[in-house]
Amino acid sequence: MNANFMQTPIVYLKGVGPNRAETLQSELGIKTFQDLLNLYPNRYLDKTQYYKIGQLQRSNADVQIIGKIINIKTVEQKRGKRLVATFVDDTGDMELVWFRGQKWIRENLKLNTPYVIFGKCNWFNGKFSMPHPDMELLKEHQQGHKIVMQPIYPSTEKLSNKGITNRVISKMVQQLFLETNGRFAETLSDKLMYELKLLPKAESLFNIHFPKNQELLAKAQFRLKFEELFYIQLQLLTKKALRKQKIKGFPFDRVGKLFNEFYKEYLPFELTGAQKRVIKEVRADLGSNAQMNRLLQGDVGSGKTIVAVMTMLLAIDNGFQACLMAPTEILANQHYTGIKELLSNINVNCSLLTGSTKKSERNIIHESLENGELNILIGTHALLEDKVQFQNLGLAIIDEQHRFGVGQRSKLWHKNDIPPHILVMTATPIPRTLAMSLYGDLDISVIDELPPGRKPIKTVHRFDSNRLKVFQFIRDEIKKGRQIYIVYPLIQESEALDYKDLMDGYESIARDFPLPEFQISIVHGQMKPADKDYEMDRFVRGETQIMVATTVIEVGVNVPNASVMIIESAERFGLSQLHQLRGRVGRGADQSFCVLMTGHKLSSEAKTRLQTMVQTNDGFEIAEVDLKLRGPGDLMGTQQSGVLNLKIADIVKDNDILKTARHYAIQLLKDDAKLEKPENLVIRHTYIQLVKHKNIWNYIS
Ligand code: ADP
Ligand code: MG
DSSP states (O other): OOHHHHTSBGGGSTTTHHHHHHHHHHHHOOOBHHHHHTOOOSEEEEOSOOBOGGGOOSOSOEEEEEEEEEEEEEEEETTEEEEEEEEEETTEEEEEEESSSHHHHHHHOOTTSOEEEEEEOEEETTEEEEESOEEEEHHHHHHSOOOOEEEEOOOOHHHHHTTOOHHHHHHHHHHHHHHHTTOOOOOSOHHHHHHTTOOOHHHHHHHHHSOSSHHHHHHHHHHHHHHHHHHHHHHHHHHHHHHHHHSBOOOOOOOOHHHHHIIIIIOSSOOOHHHHHHHHHHHHHHHSSBOOEEEEEEOTTSOHHHHHHHHHHHHHHTTOEEEEEOSSHHHHHHHHHHHHHHTTTSOOOEEEEOTTOOHHHHHHHHHHHHTTOOOEEEESGGGGSTTOOOSSEEEEEEESGGGSOHHHHHHHHTTSSSOOEEEEEEOSOOOHHHHHHHSTTSEEEEEOOOOTTOOOOEEEEEEGGGHHHHHHHHHHHHHTTOEEEEEOOOOGGGHHHHHHHHHHHHHHHHHHSOTTTOOEEEEOTTSOHHHHHHHHHHHHTTSOSEEEEOGGGOSSOOOTTEEEEEETTGGGSOHHHHHHHHTTSSOSSSOOEEEEEEOSOOOHHHHHHHHHHHHOOOHHHHHHHHHHHHOHHHHHOGGGGGGGGOSSOOTTTTHHHHHHHHHHHHHHHHHOTTOOSGGGHHHHHHHHHHHHTTOSOTTOO
């Protein structure tokens, strides 16, 4: 069907009309014929297959089973009664469960008579069970009219209130196929079709809406998912190539005196293999004529700072200034102190600029920045202020990227005509393929190795009722000279409550750990920055043994002597946050511990989070679980949630297809960068259409 026809406003489809058109647009974003065609069903009711109880999988699909009920009983529970029937076939047994309408069912169900049941199975108490099954006597089922797979479209309350039910939407889609004869042009090249054995476009669209059977549905889904991810990858790769071509960077072609001197004389430890590799990757970027735009991922404690420092030295060696921006004042301070110490024997000027830098100091910094005396500026958001002008900023490093938006990143760009090289460092491990699709315009380096000699942190889960034992453990560790963090949740909506929790906790800790034997620091969001820093400092210097805090300490803080992290109400934290917090310990040579404290009532998701933390220290593994629990939108924060605008593919579940799509997109561009070859014209054409009608992922900045 021709592409213009498919852009016809949906109001012109027979059976739609102005009212429905408006609701379709506001509820589902459907404006055109094309949009309706791309409204794919969420799921299907498969009535083509009969399953045996013995073959059931723990999947989310609906299943149809033939069997009979051999007994039925009422089970009383605190939460109410339910009716439970034992349903058997020749391969096993399962349960059918009713919470509503029990009397009617009990009176009407026939024992020991063949039924066909249909519905979703749960795995519960080591058995499959089906709540409120659709049931039909086998005898009647065999006489009736056979329905195949019924599509279930996305819906909203407003849609059903306005009478746009699933059946109505399905009718509209049928009408669309009628008007177009189901003739839709192919959008992938013959080569891809052949190599991947893909179902043709028209056939895929037909089977996604009206599947003839499971096999064709699976093929249609694969093809459409592949196509969707393929064109995203194509766009990302094209964009990146364009950037490399168009955006010139400062070539840092010298590896000069400072870098070499530092490397040979003052490096405080042997670099890990991963650190060496990343520095090599960075140097290759900087030496080319293009702007570096690199994401450096490394778990907490993997040693990103030293990579940042050496990269800054490269900039200075080439006559440029560098800056390092951190998300909090505490972290900026720590970077400043640490980096100053690392570079104490090297002739480099380094200053700190944060919100609490005094005016007189500020003026000095502004001046020395502009006249080029200052080589390195470390700080917070304060670096982004207009007053901060560099003489020649060649490199900007951003730590803990997830706290800054894309807009802030680009603000740094505009401090020069030629953009500085950008290195973004993050400790939030993002599975590589996901990172590729979210940050497709960035190159990615990974430090996947911890410095040698680190003992893995021992993590345990303890219930609040075991608090006394935990306190005794804290006492023992303090006796050994260790320091302890005790962290309370801080969730914005209930800040007052959290504050109360924190204060109650502090009081009870102060009672159990009395002065003068024990000294306690406390840090929370409602304190003045100066007070916070004072308390923090006491802990860093070892004057206090216990730090009671909210999550403000989450990012970056480095106190190697702190070896125990107690997390209160751990069930209220997300996985990545738990992992970040745990990363505050395990930085020294001593065995470190993390104790996750919770109440007894835990959701199953909370249990999974706690189990994951107890089982592994691997940030990437944790990120994978997190991703499965929360989905990529949450992982990245709302800012990138536009990424979820995918119509059919799921970045998490379809990771393999994503990899395949990326592989083929790379191959294609390698072979025909401008998509000029005749056999690729169909791809070129599709790509242009997608961009033109904004049907392609305009989330990419
Ligand atoms: P992060 O990646 O979390 O920013 P840091 O750069 O703060 O990690 O490094 C964590 C700790 O590990 C620091 O105390 C640092 O000095 C130390 N460190 C970094 N790299 C090495 C190495 N190759 N060998 C030994 N210690 C290292
Ligand atoms: Mg760090």
